Structure formats: structure tokens, C-alpha cells
Amino acid sequence: MRTIGHWLTSPWRRSGAAALAGALPVLAFPAPSLWWFAYVALVPWILLARSAPTARRAAYDGWSGGFGFLVAVHHWLLPSLHVFIFLIAVLLGALWAPWGMLIRRFLGGDPSPGRGAAALLVLPSAWLAVELVRSWQGLGGPWGMLGSSQWQVGPALRLASVGGVWLLSFLVVAVNVALAVLVSVRESRVPAVASLVATAAATSAAWAWAPHPDVDGRVRIAVVQPGVVDGQDSGDKRFDREEQLTRRLAGQDVDLVVWGESSVGFDLGDRPDLARRIAALSRDTGADVLVNVDARRSDRPGIYKSSVLVGPDGPDGQRYDKMRLVPFGEYIPARSLLGWATSVGKAAGEDRRRGSEQVVMNVGHGLRIGPLVCFETAFPDMSRHLTEDGADLLLGQTSTSSFQHSWAPEQHASLAALRAAETGRPMVHATLTGVSAVYGPGGQRLGPWLGTDASTARVYDVPLAHGVTPYVRYGDWPVHGALLVLAALCGAEGVRALRLRRNGPEPLVPRARTVHESPARPGR
Structure with missing residues (x-):
């Protein structure tokens, strides 16, 4: 472990390791379709970001992992987009930088049981926020959402009828976070086990409660x-x-x-x-x-x-x-600026027109x-x-x-x-x-x-x-819940920062010695 830690002191090596860790979930998608691997695939990435020496380094770990994830899930676009796939992955990979910082914030060092328990709610919510942003059609759409790796699992499909693919992504990330806590944070193992039990119970309850299509x-x-x-x-x-x-x-x-x-x-x-x-x-x-x-x-x-x-x-x-048209494939965003893409890949020579409804x-x-x-x-x-x-x-x-x-x-x-x-x-x-x-x-x-x-x-x-189905009736409620969790986190952090600013740092005044105390002798 010491050798690995020393090897990761190089920023470039660490970024490369994060990119490889971020690419692991691709094995859960077709064609490999190792659906079960999705529940452990994020653990190396989480453990790496947790060990970051600074918040900035954790952000880089999140960014690099996001780059690796996007390139892996979209690697088949390489013959069409050429260098553009790496540029797009660099830009969109930045969405995971806050996720890396949150991992360090809640799991770094020796976190209290309370922080470990909060991570089981905050980190999946932050992942859903990333999936929400990158799902915008102009950014490439929701291809490779983590929950979609569960397309052939019966209980997961029942959960999709309740909260859509969003709920599946949340639960998959929650299981990964719980396993990472079990492996690395001894003080928070009880909440981690409780989270795994709650996930299993929620899945079973959804199986029993969700209406079967008649x-x-x-x-x-x-x-x-x-x-x-x-x-x-x-x-x-x-x-x-x-x-x-x-x-x-x-x-x-x-x-x-x-x-x-x-x-x-x-x-x-x-x-x-x-x-x-x-x-x-x-x-x-x-x-x-x-x-x-x-x-x-x-x-x-x-x-x-x-x-x-x-x-x-x-x-x-x-x-x-x-x-909803495919960026570069059916139209070129900002063609006046990026129109040269047609000379290096199979980008659209002429933009397709959009329907209205x-x-x-x-x-x-x-x-x-x-x-x-x-x-x-x-x-x-x-x-x-x-x-x-x-x-x-x-x-x-x-x-x-x-x-x-x-x-x-x-x-x-x-x-x-x-x-x-x-x-x-x-x-x-x-x-x-x-x-x-x-x-x-x-x-x-x-x-x-x-x-x-x-x-x-x-x-x-x-x-x-x-x-x-509940999903048709209530829509993207897991996303709304995740955004509320993140809003509450931002509010709590804002109140904490305001209190620190109002109270100010404690003055560094030397404590006066009493008559019974004597200066420390040299060597003690």
C-alpha cells in the first residue's frame, strides 16, 4: 500500500489512475453486460478521491474519473468524432469534479459516523445531478446513465417503473458508496451495513408494491x-x-x-x-x-x-x-466556430431540422x-x-x-x-x-x-x-429529491461559513502561567 501511495504522488500518474478507475463501469453495459459489476465498479474511484491530500486534488480525481467514464462509454464514437471525443470528455468530465470534492469532504481522513452516514445520501444525489446536467440534448444526451446497465435485471426493471432510470442510478451509486465505507472507514461501518440492508429492503418493497402491468x-x-x-x-x-x-x-x-x-x-x-x-x-x-x-x-x-x-x-x-438531434452527427453546435469538424470526422455536412412536437x-x-x-x-x-x-x-x-x-x-x-x-x-x-x-x-x-x-x-x-406506472404519474421525483438534498447541503454549508465569519477565529493569546507552573526545562 505504501508503494502504491508513493506511486500516486505524481499528479499525472494519479490522474491516469483516476481515469482508469472511472472507465471501469463500462463493463456493466452491453456488450460485456456484467450488470452485477456496476455495484462495485465505482469503489476504486471513490477510494482514490477519498485519499486525496487536498480538496483541489480530489476535484482533479473526480474530473479525471469523469473523463475516463465518458471516453469508455462512448468509445465507439472515436471513428466518427476523432479528437473531438477527447475534447468533449475533458469538458464534460469536469462535471464530476464537485463529486470528487464531496467524496473527500464526507469520507476523507477519519470521518465521524455522522459524516459517513450523510455520504450515503449526498454522494448518490451528487451523481444524479451530474447525470441530469449531461442528459441535456446539447451535451450529448443521457447515454450511459449508470442505472441503464440494469436493463436485464427483473427487480431493477420493477424499480424503474417506480422512479425511472434515475432511481436505479441512485441505488447503484449508494451501494458503491456503502461498500467503499465498509472497506475504508471503520467508524462508519454500521451506517454502511444499514444502507445496504435498507437498499435490499427498498428493492423488495418495490417488487411487492409496484403495480404489475395488466x-x-x-x-x-x-x-x-x-x-x-x-x-x-x-x-x-x-x-x-x-x-x-x-x-x-x-x-x-x-x-x-x-x-x-x-x-x-x-x-x-x-x-x-x-x-x-x-x-x-x-x-x-x-x-x-x-x-x-x-x-x-x-x-x-x-x-x-x-x-x-x-x-x-x-x-x-x-x-x-x-x-432531438445528435450533436455533430446530425448538426454541428456553433457551426460558424466548429464547422471545421467536418474535415476531421464524419460530422454532419448540413444541419438537420428539428420537429416541434x-x-x-x-x-x-x-x-x-x-x-x-x-x-x-x-x-x-x-x-x-x-x-x-x-x-x-x-x-x-x-x-x-x-x-x-x-x-x-x-x-x-x-x-x-x-x-x-x-x-x-x-x-x-x-x-x-x-x-x-x-x-x-x-x-x-x-x-x-x-x-x-x-x-x-x-x-x-x-x-x-x-x-x-408511478414513474409516469410522478415523473423524475428521484432527481427532485437529489436536488433537495444538495440544496440542503449548500444551505448548511452557507450557515456554517456565516457562523465562522461572524465569530471569527479564536485569538491566539498565550495562556498565562500560574505560580505553580514553571517553564519547561530543556530536553523535556
Whole structure:
């Protein structure tokens, strides 16, 4: 331990160690999917920040760990963003600097049991505040929220129906903090054990109390995944492949056919021939076809990504234009300043236009669907609002074809499980090149994933449920609670600073010796 401590005296070595510690949680996400590792992955990072000699050094430990976390979770963006991924990670990693300082403030040195107990509430709250800020669409959105690593754990999905992915993140961090206290702070082990017991009890209570989605119907949804299409005229070839696969669905009693993001590369107003071909597919299959158009609009300026519903008579006027765009991927923030990014990566050559509102579409047989496009499926508020507006089924249309041989397709497909569990609505995640997936109203996976090597059409029997989950009813209440905890902390620190300023430091006046005392002799 002494050797490790000496090695960490170098600021650069310590920052590197913090970055590596911050990167560890990536193993809990797909593709590794070691979900259990999330509950211990933060412990090395916490112990490192706890041992910081100064508050400034603890802030650097938090910053460096945040940098490592962001690079690890988004490493698949490296071929597209190149150096920008490191710049973005440096800037956003600073959000964890206060978290590092709070670790040292509550766990550093020999903390009292009271400080150790407070850490079990303050540190998870601070982590949630970081996730809240970086979840803003302009900063890249809520990709890699720690709670989303629990997408395949039944009890965790039940908790998501109560407090969303936010509650999962809070509990995962709380367990990590409790374990770090058990390992390093002897005086606070009793509160740490109590926290672990309380977490287990809360999980069990949520399992028993949270309402189960009551299945009250079923629909048959077909997902069409054309797979990778290369070469010239790839847009036409992809459409031909989608058409071929969709024709195979005739006679299978399908209620809706879903194509992936950018499945149609031309505006249907400019290409009525394509609209007629899709309408013919709707007649052949007896189902509406939800396509996604990535093209310049014929009725207004600019390029949009739009979910368009096509029936047997052609497009029926129901359309959703993507609202939340991917920074650099679909638009460049401050293009006049950062437009040079197009010369070093695969940044958007022209900014896409944004839609203005979410849309719930009416499909045949009384089915109401709520479409989302690409990384909009990462935003829990969007699926919650669609559910409030009456959606029976959530639909995510995405591509991820640029990241075919990375962890991105699996990570993206897993997010739909959280959105389904949060809302109590089934969700279909349809892609061009994989991974496509379908989840029931409790977040359970329905059938196998369509991997990145699949080119096929598959029909899923999807159960419907129409109850209201606590998360849909009460919203992001774990975030509000975390902000209240941090506000109370700031208020307490402000009162403490005011008292110190008002009272002033105690005067350093030598105490007079009594007649019975004598000066200390040399050597004593």
C-alpha cells in the first residue's frame, strides 16, 4: 500500500489512475453486460478521491474519473468524432469534479459516523445531478446513465417503473458508496451495513408494491431489418431489400410493419413511385407500414428525419419529425466556430431540422403508437410524455449502421427495456442493420435480438397494457429529491461559513502561567 501511495504522488500518474478507475463501469453495459459489476465498479474511484491530500486534488480525481467514464462509454464514437471525443470528455468530465470534492469532504481522513452516514445520501444525489446536467440534448444526451446497465435485471426493471432510470442510478451509486465505507472507514461501518440492508429492503418493497402491468390485449408487430447494403445507389438497394422482406409478411396477420431509421432516402412527396410501392406493401400485408424518411422536404426547406405512416392508400398525413438531434452527427453546435469538424470526422455536412412536437399516431385496429427516432430512445421524458398522450406502443426507429462492429448496437437496443419498464408500455426497437429488439410492458425481452449479421423480417406477438406506472404519474421525483438534498447541503454549508465569519477565529493569546507552573526545562 505504501508503494502504491508513493506511486500516486505524481499528479499525472494519479490522474491516469483516476481515469482508469472511472472507465471501469463500462463493463456493466452491453456488450460485456456484467450488470452485477456496476455495484462495485465505482469503489476504486471513490477510494482514490477519498485519499486525496487536498480538496483541489480530489476535484482533479473526480474530473479525471469523469473523463475516463465518458471516453469508455462512448468509445465507439472515436471513428466518427476523432479528437473531438477527447475534447468533449475533458469538458464534460469536469462535471464530476464537485463529486470528487464531496467524496473527500464526507469520507476523507477519519470521518465521524455522522459524516459517513450523510455520504450515503449526498454522494448518490451528487451523481444524479451530474447525470441530469449531461442528459441535456446539447451535451450529448443521457447515454450511459449508470442505472441503464440494469436493463436485464427483473427487480431493477420493477424499480424503474417506480422512479425511472434515475432511481436505479441512485441505488447503484449508494451501494458503491456503502461498500467503499465498509472497506475504508471503520467508524462508519454500521451506517454502511444499514444502507445496504435498507437498499435490499427498498428493492423488495418495490417488487411487492409496484403495480404489475395488466395485459389486456395483443398485437402482431413485424420488424424489417435489411442489414448492411454497400456500394453505389445503396439507398435504392436498401429500399428494394426492405420491399422484398416486407412482401414475405403477407398472410401472417400482421397489425403493423416497422422499418428502421433512414429506411427511405427520398421525400415521398418528390417520389410518388416509392409511396405507391409502400402502399402496395400495406395492401399485401394488411397492415400499415411505418417508415423513416431522411431527406430534404418537398413542402418546406431543410432536411428532416421523419417517421411517416403509410397505409393502403399511401401516406395518411401522420408524420413525426425528429426533435432531438445528435450533436455533430446530425448538426454541428456553433457551426460558424466548429464547422471545421467536418474535415476531421464524419460530422454532419448540413444541419438537420428539428420537429416541434411529439406525435401519437393512430394505426388500424385502434392501436395508438408513439414513435421515437434514434437516440431519442435514451430520453426517459420523451417516452413518458408519449404514454401520457395515450400511446399503446412505443416505437424506436434507429440505424447505428456507422457503428456496426462496436458495442453501440447492443447498448442502444438495451435502452428500450428501460423505456418499456418505466412506462408500462411495450417497446419495439427497429434498426437498419441491427440490433433490433422488442420488449414487453414490464421491460422483459420478447424473442431473440436480431443481431448485426441478420437481414430478415420477424413478427413478434406483443402484449399490451394500459395501467399507469408511478414513474409516469410522478415523473423524475428521484432527481427532485437529489436536488433537495444538495440544496440542503449548500444551505448548511452557507450557515456554517456565516457562523465562522461572524465569530471569527479564536485569538491566539498565550495562556498565562500560574505560580505553580514553571517553564519547561530543556530536553523535556
